Amino acid sequence: MSAARDQDAALRSFEAAWRARPEDRIAAARADAMQRFLALGLPTTRDESWRYTSLRALAGRPFVDAEPAPPARSSWLAGVCAAPVTIVNGRPSSGAPQPAGDPALTIESLRAAIDRDPASLAARLGSIGAAESERWALLNRALFVDGLQVRVAGRAAAPLLIVHSAESARDDAAVHSRVIVDVAAGAEATIVEHHLGGSGHATLVNHATQLHLAPGASVEHYRVFSSDERTTHFDALEVLQGAGSRCRQFTVALGGAMVRANLSGRLDAPGAEHDSYALLVGRGARQLDCVNAIVHAASRTTSRQTARALAAGSSRVVFNSRVLVEAGTAGASSNQSCRGLLLSPTAEIDTRPQLEILADDVKCAHGATTGRLDPNMLFYLLSRGIDRASAQTLLIYAFLDDLLTGMSLPGARRAIEDALIGELPGADLLRSYR
Amino acid sequence: MSSKAPELETLLSRKYQHGFVTDIESDSLPPGLDETTVTFISRKKREPQFLLDWRLKAYRHWLTLREPSWATVQHPPIDYQAISYFSAPRTPGDAPKSIDEVDPKLLATYEKLGIPLHERARLAGVAVDAVFDSVSVATTFKDKLAKAGVIFCSFSDAVRDHPELIERYLGTVVPPGDNFFAALNSAVFSDGSFVYVPAGVRCPMELSTYFRINAAKTGQFERTLIVAAEGASVSYLEGCTAPMRDENQLHAAVVELIALDDAKIKYSTVQNWYPGDEHGVGGIYNFVTKRGECRGRNAKISWTQVETGSAITWKYPSCVLKGDGSVGEFYSVAVANNYQQADTGTKMIHIGRNTKSTIVSKGISAGHAVNTYRGLVKVLPTATGARNFTQCDSLLMGSRCAAHTFPYVEVRNPDATVEHEASTSKIGEDQLFYCLQRGVSAEDAVNMIVSGFCKAVFKELPMEFAVEAQNLLSVSLEGAVG
Amino acid sequence: MLKISQLRANVAGRNILKGVDLEVRAGEVHAIMGPNGSGKSTLAQVLAGREDYEITGGSVTFDGADLLAMPAEERARAGLFLGFQYPVEIPGVNNAYLLKAALNAKRKKAGLAEVDAYEFLGLIKAKMKFMGMDESFLSRGVNEGFSGGEKKRNEILQMLVLEPKLALLDETDSGLDIDALKVVAKGVNSLRGADRSIVLVTHYQRLLGYVEPDRVHVFADGRILKSGDKTLALELEARGYDWLREGRVA
């Protein structure tokens, strides 16, 4: 290990935490991940997928594992599901409750799953994303304390809400948790993950979700970040899609000091379809870095990535989306669209829509715009007597809300809109508007 | 597509027309690079001390740099000690005073390449500063230009005759330490072109330079510097061809453009270096740094390039838009066939208020080639009212080629508008079929479709070169579809 | 009502309005005709308060007040309405909401209470019926996905709801079929009254057949070239604009 890395307090503290853990039945897989993580080190802005997010300050701080804690808050998304599962500091509170009367869903804690069948669980932990951008997922594999394993066998009767809550009274707590979802052939589910919390302390949350869709499976997945202004999220979402499967994914970032949200999708068999949507609301000094990578590994696969980014205050919002069409495939189709709205002279929006095409029978497109509110729209509203502040508020809201229209869960949409309004100037006006 | 269409592979197998070697004794340095090499070049060219110091500084900086590596560009490591850094054609006395003094063999070479050197030549009205290997051998139309006050000469002549201009502008757009290849060029450049258009002058003709790499294992390191003073305008065309060789040859040029208030510079390139054969053997490594700076208000710099040659192209003609209201443009067609790798694009850096940039990039990949667009649009907080529009499209022919698009869009001013659009698709089968059904041959149909695809770029080229570029394109892609 | 003197304006650094003089009194209907690109829309947008158009000279009073000193929203509240030649689509901003907010902004200025939702709905539905518009338009985004004719009808609907003192209708009749034209004319005529004025920018005599103007102006090259009564419109229809321009040169 180089001398520079020895200066790396965070890295060393992660290694120390790993050494201090009692060995569990997947210790070998964890050790392998930890060695690879240590060899790579923490990313710096010289790494391509980290060029806009500096971890320099974070890397110099040591972290300790967050202690178990009781649930301290409820989710504003609670309305979408009768029996949410709450995970506090990475551990399901009160075991893992079985949502009442839904034979399509089986839920157990990851701890239980490790004890029951360590071999198959260990085999499941590999990451499909590029190691460079997925370093936190690697660390997560080494250090996740617990989480959920969810199996969807048929058509789930109701959405499943998983509330991830970070509760610590220290400024150096780190939470490592994981959720693994298997959706059987032809099964259907809606899964909402809500990350909230931080008790005014500088908590680091390193979470990973793996979503595996068997042929013909269909999933709508939400991950919503609404933590306080001192919480840092590293979130890795992996989606592996079988033949003819469909995935709709919504990433909504409305909180946190920093959210790095990775999405690695692999369309592994013919006919798989993937839609992802990212709503990124930057204000204050927030740093949002959304990194999508979709691999078209089979023929007739389709992906669409859509993002709306808002940057106010001194925030920085990054949308990095990559599409890779592998050689030997035919009929891949992809579209990436990112629209950014910059509201402040000290904010920044960085967009990188990348295409890597290794086959010829493709139709791929991307579009990105960054700018201010459309002056023609603004003038139209003014010319009808609407005051300037209201007109701006309305246009900002309309710009962002457009992304949410694709949500098929009305309760989730409504709640997310409410939370979004709370993040925008002119909240009263927008409430009256709805 | 119908199975009756001609086989792709057979049509792809076109030989490079410009492959021959001229036998002229070179006054070359043995391979190798150290401070002595740098000093030798500078002394040999009787350069003033400031330039030698500048070269040495660049060389020392180069030693600290690492060769850039992009995942999408691959080549065996280059041995910089195996390259000969100076090669001048031996002519009686020093540089030829007029075209009559030029070695007739050399002129014949140009003849074969179709480069018009004589005033009677096809491109009458175009001044040619021909560079054979590294040293400028003939310049025409000097009188007419001189009358207008335009300086157009080899870089060596400029160093001798206008050292104050060189000292003032050299390296101010591409600093010697800018990147690995720019630093190398700054240390060892042997010649190139210099243009100075004084305030208020419209350059009375298109300026043009043809480059050609000839001697084996000779790296070519040209340096081009174009300055357009207040209100001046100039259009410059650069064309390149290299003979066939098995060893890869390095070409690391630097081009700097400077436009002051209300000045306009249009720089067009038709690049047709030897691309290697159909198995990817040989060919030029074209690692070029091109950058223009709109230093004054309402200045405009426009890059147009048609890139069909080279084994590897690594080139990002860029614009630094400093002056308020200044304009940058980049129009590019890049064709990669067989085992070619093209990694090209642009950077538009918006610094001044109300600066505008336009990027139109058309990439065509065939065979086993890899064609990459890599571009940056950066709007700094000072660039209130800045606008950019980018369109970048890729066309794929054949299932083993690759097309990549890597744009970076960084916006830090809330009063800017940046739009980026891109698409990648294979050549339209319905369009092809339509043409075939009308009795057009597959090859003609491809040509028609491809030139339609590239139209937005070709129309930016000076008239006489647009035709040439179009021909070059169809030759490069001969049989790329079946 | 409206008095424009020697108004000059630039668009994107180019001089477009080159000294416009026009007076519109209460109760009058004026028609402005003129070739494409002569600056008619520019005049309308300048009057409505578009910021990126630079005023370089002249003055405009509206009901005695300095119109050019007011921001766009104040002009609207003071009773000036612009029917856009190209109404912009605003996805996500609800049509009904815009109408209600605009109406309330105006009422607030006049010291009136806001309309309640029930009252508003009654009012709006009646006006929509009058304009032959389907109620489903209410819940859509402003002009979002509307056809050309639907957009123009929507402009007139807004005008009827806001009951302006001065309506500037910029080519509201362009691109309408004959039935739609009649509906638009009906809307305009219903607004006519002793205390209201209307300025129609149009290319066609057709609309003027339904909405009879008091004055007709020919607009060319950034200014009013000739004014007359309604017979001027008929003459223009028959002879085009060239004879006027030639006459001016001579």
Ligand SMILES: Nc1ncnc2c1ncn2[C@@H]1O[C@H](COP(=O)(O)OP(=O)(O)O)[C@@H](O)[C@H]1O
């Ligand atoms: N935003 C703009 N930028 C540049 N020129 C404009 C703009 N808007 C209008 N113009 C120009 O101003 C002139 C007048 O346009 P306009 O007022 O629309 O004419 P009209 O309505 O009489 O057809 C035209 O030449 C038009 O091209």
Ligand SMILES: [Mg+2]
């Ligand atoms: Mg008009």
